[in-house]
Amino acid sequence: xxxxxxxxLFYCAQMLVSCSSxxxxxxxxxxxxxxxxxxxxxxYIALNDSILTMYPLRSGSKEVDTSQKHIVSLVPExxxxxxxxxxxxxxxxxxxxxxxxxxxxxxxxxxxxxxxSNLNATVYAGYRTDFFHLRDAANPLKRKEKRxxxxxxxxxxxxxxxxxxxxxxVTNSRLDTEYDGLVLQKGAALFLxxxxxxxxxxxxxxxxxxxxxxxxxxxxxxxxxxxxGINISG
Numbered sequence: 001x002x003x004x005x006x007x008x009l010f011y012c013a014q015m016l017v018s019c020s021s022x023x024x025x026x027x028x029x030x031x032x033x034x035x036x037x038x039x040x041x042x043x044y045i046a047l048n049d050s051i052l053t054m055y056p057l058r059s060g061s062k063e064v065d066t067s068q069k070h071i072v073s074l075v076p077e078x079x080x081x082x083x084x085x086x087x088x089x090x091x092x093x094x095x096x097x098x099x100x101x102x103x104x105x106x107x108x109x110x111x112x113x114x115x116x117s118n119l120n121a122t123v124y125a126g127y128r129t130d131f132f133h134l135r136d137a138a139n140p141l142k143r144k145e146k147r148x149x150x151x152x153x154x155x156x157x158x159x160x161x162x163x164x165x166x167x168x169x170v171t172n173s174r175l176d177t178e179y180d181g182l183v184l185q186k187g188a189a190l191f192l193x194x195x196x197x198x199x200x201x202x203x204x205x206x207x208x209x210x211x212x213x214x215x216x217x218x219x220x221x222x223x224x225x226x227x228x229g230i231n232i233s234g
Contacts, residue, residue: 025130025132025150025194025195026045026047026052026088026132026148026150027047028044028045028046028047029044029045029090029092030042030043030044030045030057030062030090031043031044031045031054031088031089031090032088032089032090032091033054033086033087033088034086034087034088034089035082035083035085035086035087042056042057043055043056043057043070044057044062044064045088050073050074050075050078051071051072051073051074051078051080052071052072052073052074052080053069053070053071053072054069054070054071054072054082055068055069056068070082072086072134073146074134074146074148075146076136076143076144076145076146084134084135084136084146085133085134085135085136086133086134086135087131087132087133087134088130088131088132088134089129089130089131089132090129090130090132091127091128091129091130092127092128092130093125093126093127093128094124094125094126094127094128094154094156094231095123095124095125095231095232096123096124096125096191096198096229096230096231096232097121097122097123097124097229097230097232098121098122098124098198098227098228098229098230099120099121099122099227099228099229100120100122100160100162100185100202100204100225100226100227101117101225101226101227101228102115102116102117102225102226103115103116103117103118103204103206103223103224103225104223104224104225105218105221105223106221106222106223108217108218108221110169110172110217111169111170111217116164116165118162118163118164118165118180119162119163120160120161120162120163120183120185121160121161121162122158122159122160122185122227122229123158123159123160124156124157124158124189124191124227124229125156125157125158126154126155126156126157126189126191127154127155127156128152128153128154129152129153129154130150130151130152131150131151131152131153132148132149132150133148133149133150134146134147134148135147150194150195151192151193151194152191152192152193152194152198153190153191153192154190154191154198155188155189155190155191156188156189157186157187157188157189158185158186158187158188158189158202158204158227159184159185159186160184160185160186161182161183161184161185162182162183162185162206163180163181163182163183164180164181164183164206164208164216164218165178165180165181166178166179166180166181166208166212166216167179170216170217170218171212171215171216171217172215172217174215175212175215181208181209181210181212181216182208182209182210183206183207183208183209184206184207184209185204185205185206185207186204186205186207187202187203187204187205187225188202188203188204189201189202189203189204189225189227190202191227191229193229193231195231196230196231197228197229197230197231198228198229198230198231199226199227199228200226200227200228200229201224201225201226201227202224202225202226202227203222203223203224203225204222204223204225205220205221205222205223206218206219206220206221206223207219207220
């Protein structure tokens, strides 16, 4: 159990560090461009190391117009023809694997509010929006550099398996034994993150998967949870 908690705390720390990272997380794909200078609004971007080649889309479609292109450089040594600052927005379907770090269970007639951190695993699928902001900057040595910040927002549904402590307290003393029961967890979540790591808030329910499900006071009752995930959809 301690390993699970420590692993979750590592997730949180890694996510916070990655928010200030210069690693961009850009991939080939369709983007919306927001720029102070004239530029195509909808583009397809092909990434080659630190060079972004933007191809405009033909009106009303996802067909790429290869007769035109614009260059955006992520390094100061290579010039580009699109001035900075530049904002890019990408929308996609997202899939994550992760865990619910903590579950806040609401009070019942016999027990107060509970905070649980049992072993569990989830699979999440939702709709994701990535935001990229590229700008010129200078480091402490007054040398020119390019800085790219990235964060993402997404919302969707999750499901997975976990465990819950089953004992007399959570069965209104209708069960004398104590054990860890297998539960099916499901719900909806909103995530924020950067790179492959995300941190989210979820609203879900648990279903005990054994013969004592009718005795468990938290069967199909709502809880609030803190979730972390690793992106597996690229």
